[in-house]
Amino acid sequence: xxxxxxxxxxxxxxxxxxxxxxxxxxxxxxxxxxxxxxxxxxxxxxxxxxxxxxxxxxxxxxxxxxxxxxxxxxxxxxxxxxxxxxxxxxxxxxxxxxxxxxxxxxxxxxxx
Amino acid sequence: xxxxxxxxxxxxxxxxxxxxxxxxxxxxxxxxxxxxxxxxxxxxxxxxxxxxxxxxxxxxxxxxxxxxxxxxxxxxxxxxxxxxxxxxxxxxxxxxxxxxxxxxxxxxxx
Numbered sequence: 001x002x003x004x005x006x007x008x009x010x011x012x013x014x015x016x017x018x019x020x021x022x023x024x025x026x027x028x029x030x031x032x033x034x035x036x037x038x039x040x041x042x043x044x045x046x047x048x049x050x051x052x053x054x055x056x057x058x059x060x061x062x063x064x065x066x067x068x069x070x071x072x073x074x075x076x077x078x079x080x081x082x083x084x085x086x087x088x089x090x091x092x093x094x095x096x097x098x099x100x101x102x103x104x105x106x107x108x109x110x111x112x
Numbered sequence: 113x114x115x116x117x118x119x120x121x122x123x124x125x126x127x128x129x130x131x132x133x134x135x136x137x138x139x140x141x142x143x144x145x146x147x148x149x150x151x152x153x154x155x156x157x158x159x160x161x162x163x164x165x166x167x168x169x170x171x172x173x174x175x176x177x178x179x180x181x182x183x184x185x186x187x188x189x190x191x192x193x194x195x196x197x198x199x200x201x202x203x204x205x206x207x208x209x210x211x212x213x214x215x216x217x218x219x220x221x222x
Binding site for chain 1 (some may be wrong): 116118120147153154155156157200202209210211212213214215
C-alpha cells in the first residue's frame with residue numbers, strides 16, 4: 001500500500017531535549033516536505049527536498065534541521081525544542097510538482 | 113514577500129454552489145493548488161492550475177485564475193455534506209517552495 005508514515009504520532013517533551021520525527025515513503029518519490037499546521041495560520045512549509053542530498057528551506061526553517069540520505073526517508077530534527085514549536089507536523093511526498101502530494105498522518109508535538 | 117490569503121469561513125446549503133476565494137502576492141508562482149483537509153487527516157490534493165491558464169474544470173470543481181488581480185477561486189457545484197472540510201489554496205515557486213493560505217472552513221448545512 002502506497003503511504004507516508006510518521007513516527008511518533010504524539011510526543012510531549014521538554015524545552016531543550018533533542019528530538020527526531022521520522023518520515024518514510026514507499027513510493028520512490030523524489031520530493032519530500034515537512035509542514036507545520038497552526039490554528040489560523042494554515043500549513044507552513046519548514047523544509048523540502050527535491051532528491052537525495054538536496055534540501056532547501058521553506059517558509060519557517062528556524063529551529064529545525066532535516067537530512068535526506070536516502071530517497072525514502074526525510075527525518076525532521078529539533079536540536080533544542082522550544083514551546084513555540086508546539087504544533088501539528090505533517091510530512092508529505094510527491095513525484096513531481098503537479099503530482100498528488102501524499103501526506104502522512106501527522107505528529108502532534110507539545111513542548112513544555 | 114510571498115503571501116496567500118483566504119477568508120476563514122464559508123457556510124452553504126446542501127445542493128448550492130460554494131465559491132472559495134484566495135489571493136496571492138507573488139507573481140512568479142508556477143502552479144496554484146487547492147487542497148482539502150478533513151478532520152484529523154492530512155491534506156488531499158483536489159486540483160491544480162498552471163499559472164498561464166485561466167480556468168480548469170474537473171467534474172464538480174471549477175478553478176478560475178485571474179493572474180492580473182492575483183486571484184484564485186474554487187467553485188464546488190452541487191455541494192454535499194461530505195464536502196465539509198477545510199480548503200487550502202497554495203502556490204508553488206519554481207524552486208519547489210510551497211506557500212499555503214490559512215484555510216477556509218466550509219460548512220455544508222443539510
